[in-house]
Amino acid sequence: MKKITVLSLIIFSISIFLSQGLSANNQISALQILEKADNVINAPKDQALTIKLVLIDKKGKEKIRKMSMLQKGSDKRIVKFLSPADQKGIAFLSLPKDVMYFYLPAFKKVRRIASHVKNTKFAGTDFSYEDMEAIRFADKYNSKLLKTEENAYVLQLDPKKGIKTEYSKLIMWVRTDNFYPVMIEHYNKGKKLYKIMRRSKIEKINEYWISKESEMEDLRKKHKTKMIISDVKFDSNLSDAKFSKRYLSR
Amino acid sequence: MKNKKFFILICLIFLFSFTPILNAQEDESSEKELKWSGYFQTDNRLLLENGNKFSWKEYRLDLKAEVKPLEKVHFYSELWVRSLGFSNVQSSIDLVDRNKISPWDLVIKEAYVDLLGVVSDNIDIRIGKQRVAWGTGDKLNPTDNLNPNDLEDIWDFGRHLGSDGIKISFYPGDFTIVLVYFPQFTPSILPLGDLAAALSPSGDLPDGIIVGNLSDKIILPENNIKEGSITGIKVSKSILDFDLSLSYVHTRDSLPLLNKSVLTPTAIPGTVDIYSELIFPELNIVGADLAGALGQIGVWAEVAVTFPEEIMMISDLTSLGMGMFDSIALDNKPYVKYVIGADYTFKNGIYLNFQYLHGFVHERGAENLEDYFMFGMEWELMDKKIKIMPLTGGIEIKDFKDLKNNYAFIYSPSITFKPIDNIEISLGIRLLDGKDSTVFGKVKDLDEVFFGLKFNF
Numbered sequence: 001m002k003k004i005t006v007l008s009l010i011i012f013s014i015s016i017f018l019s020q021g022l023s024a025n026n027q028i029s030a031l032q033i034l035e036k037a038d039n040v041i042n043a044p045k046d047q048a049l050t051i052k053l054v055l056i057d058k059k060g061k062e063k064i065r066k067m068s069m070l071q072k073g074s075d076k077r078i079v080k081f082l083s084p085a086d087q088k089g090i091a092f093l094s095l096p097k098d099v100m101y102f103y104l105p106a107f108k109k110v111r112r113i114a115s116h117v118k119n120t121k122f123a124g125t126d127f128s129y130e131d132m133e134a135i136r137f138a139d140k141y142n143s144k145l146l147k148t149e150e151n152a153y154v155l156q157l158d159p160k161k162g163i164k165t166e167y168s169k170l171i172m173w174v175r176t177d178n179f180y181p182v183m184i185e186h187y188n189k190g191k192k193l194y195k196i197m198r199r200s201k202i203e204k205i206n207e208y209w210i211s212k213e214s215e216m217e218d219l220r221k222k223h224k225t226k227m228i229i230s231d232v233k234f235d236s237n238l239s240d241a242k243f244s245k246r247y248l249s250r
Numbered sequence: 251m252k253n254k255k256f257f258i259l260i261c262l263i264f265l266f267s268f269t270p271i272l273n274a275q276e277d278e279s280s281e282k283e284l285k286w287s288g289y290f291q292t293d294n295r296l297l298l299e300n301g302n303k304f305s306w307k308e309y310r311l312d313l314k315a316e317v318k319p320l321e322k323v324h325f326y327s328e329l330w331v332r333s334l335g336f337s338n339v340q341s342s343i344d345l346v347d348r349n350k351i352s353p354w355d356l357v358i359k360e361a362y363v364d365l366l367g368v369v370s371d372n373i374d375i376r377i378g379k380q381r382v383a384w385g386t387g388d389k390l391n392p393t394d395n396l397n398p399n400d401l402e403d404i405w406d407f408g409r410h411l412g413s414d415g416i417k418i419s420f421y422p423g424d425f426t427i428v429l430v431y432f433p434q435f436t437p438s439i440l441p442l443g444d445l446a447a448a449l450s451p452s453g454d455l456p457d458g459i460i461v462g463n464l465s466d467k468i469i470l471p472e473n474n475i476k477e478g479s480i481t482g483i484k485v486s487k488s489i490l491d492f493d494l495s496l497s498y499v500h501t502r503d504s505l506p507l508l509n510k511s512v513l514t515p516t517a518i519p520g521t522v523d524i525y526s527e528l529i530f531p532e533l534n535i536v537g538a539d540l541a542g543a544l545g546q547i548g549v550w551a552e553v554a555v556t557f558p559e560e561i562m563m564i565s566d567l568t569s570l571g572m573g574m575f576d577s578i579a580l581d582n583k584p585y586v587k588y589v590i591g592a593d594y595t596f597k598n599g600i601y602l603n604f605q606y607l608h609g610f611v612h613e614r615g616a617e618n619l620e621d622y623f624m625f626g627m628e629w630e631l632m633d634k635k636i637k638i639m640p641l642t643g644g645i646e647i648k649d650f651k652d653l654k655n656n657y658a659f660i661y662s663p664s665i666t667f668k669p670i671d672n673i674e675i676s677l678g679i680r681l682l683d684g685k686d687s688t689v690f691g692k693v694k695d696l697d698e699v700f701f702g703l704k705f706n707f
Binding site for chain 2: 063064084085086088099107108109114116119121124164166221223241244245
């Protein structure tokens with residue numbers, strides 16, 4: 001009898017411990033989820049990628065663009081167009097504090113991008129210049145946990161005061177197992193859903209998670225842009241100097 | 251002996267400069283291969299009046315070659331092979347001259363080698379024929395004075411010739427310092443055909459005198475370091491939301507200035523032959539520019555203060571029994587050219603651009619600088635397949651006090667169609683009007699339609 005009581009106590013204690021653990025897990029805050037998501041997508045110290053963009057119009061017609069991209073940390077990114085020929089050499093640099101430049105080889109000039117350009121389409125794709133910025137969402141958005149689905153946390157992100165953005169809010173689906181954001185709904189200033197980004201082919205390369213294919217869909221224009229990533233290199237010690245106007249024009 | 255030591259020193263500096271290149275880690279094989287790219291472009295223009303004469307015909311093949319044989323070495327060149335203009339056959343002998351039947355030319359736009367971080371990590375050196383584009387304005391750049399202007403086609407604003415020389419860029423901290431040295435002076439190319447009238451100065455002769463033969467002589471500066479070289483320095487830095495630069499250029503005006511006229515009577519009473527001499531005045535230009543944003547609107551400004559040398563004009567009328575007269579062709583008083591501009595892109599893709607320019611490229615002296623209001627509007631439709639430019643043009647004001655007699659305008663709407671990647675078909679019209687005293691008023695009879703195709707490869 002004594003043995004049974006002790007065993008019951010042990011089981012009870014374990015249950016209490018487990019339930020507390022589970023409830024702590026349930027109580028993971030929206031901010032913690034978002035920070036974890038930021039950490040996952042920005043985990044590598046630096047990354048070098050080749051990107052193929054497939055622009056698909058409402059009739060299913062495709063156009064292809066190729067770019068190379070370097071990123072350091074979560075706030076420095078440089079993108080250079082490799083094709084098509086009429087866009088080859090155009091380059092785009094994103095730096096901390098919303099500073100962006102682009103280089104137009106035809107004019108041999110590096111030009112700062114004013115904020116009105118940030119809301120426009122990046123080279124005819126469904127990504128805007130803002131979408132192409134290297135960012136940490138937690139720095140720009142306040143987060144709210146809307147619900148927890150079987151495999152994903154669903155967050156609502158509202159722009160922080162003073163943040164310039166084309167979006168009134170984002171709804172983000174973050175995987176529960178690895179905190180990778182798999183889908184983001186973008187709402188315009190009129191609070192209407194107008195773009196959805198979906199990430200797929202999420203793989204672990206070395207110790208980092210990466211989505212090798214993502215798609216941005218413009219619901220109004222029924223136009224999609226697929227971003228297919230290849231030639232991924234992580235942590236190759238890219239110097240800060242590579243993320244400068246000097247390198248942008250090379 | 252001293253010279254010999256200096257020569258050895260220079261050789262040693264070069265040797266040490268190139269050693270890191272030889273030791274540099276080689277880049278990936280793709281960058282080591284020579285890459286070709288470029289475009290083919292046609293440009294045809296047809297006058298709306300004058301019997302619908304073709305006013306321009308250009309078929310241009312642009313060829314760019316680029317290679318990065320080593321991590322820190324980059325070679326780039328750009329050539330134009332062009333069929334430009336119309337058959338210029340005057341007599342039967344010309345019919346054996348291919349160039350007169352179908353004129354063509356070859357232009358080396360640029361050809362240079364970059365040594366990237368070779369001498370020091372923070373120094374890039376570019377040697378060869380190159381374009382150094384300074385200024386933040388949109389194609390109208392008062393501080394862009396290192397390369398001579400290429401005014402062959404005045405509607406292609408901002409076009410310059412490449413210059414042979416060296417550019418050294420330093421990157422200390424947040425600053426960028428650029429030094430440029432072009433050893434030889436090169437004059438500008440003047441407008442081709444009827445467009446030459448736009449930039450020609452209007453000269454007055456006494457009543458009753460008719461011009462017979464006109465001849466002139468261009469006096470180039472001595473081909474030495476003191477007389478012919480062009481130097482420039484620019485310091486740039488980003489402060490808050492703005493990119494700022496200060497620059498200084500020592501150069502010569504690349505457009506010639508008349509400094510001597512000799513009038514000689516001919517056998518026909520009342521008719522004189524005129525012989526002129528033209529020179530290229532020395533200029534010191536201090537410039538500043540900025541680019542950034544005010545709220546959501548992109549803004550830029552550029553100012554150039556020119557300190558010219560004083561040039562006297564000699565009018566030799568001794569053959570007419572009237573003696574010689576001196577006057578000032580170019581005052582040494584500084585004058586200020588500037589441009590301010592703004593642009594904005596709406597969510598629906600409409601792009602607006604506005605610039606106010608004080609002092610066009612050929613204008614000299616504070617009293618002779620005119621005002622230009624340039625504007626542009628672009629609207630991209632159907633996934634960028636169609637670009638409409640319904641509001642492109644400008645207004646020129648020569649004198650605000652007498653506006654009625656001193657204005658001109660250009661209105662040039664156009665449409666571009668991109669059926670597939672790399673192909674662009676364009677069609678537009680250019681309407682000009684204004685008073686004869688103005689730059690664009692002088693060519694007001696040259697209203698034209700233009701159409702062209704561009705294929706990038």
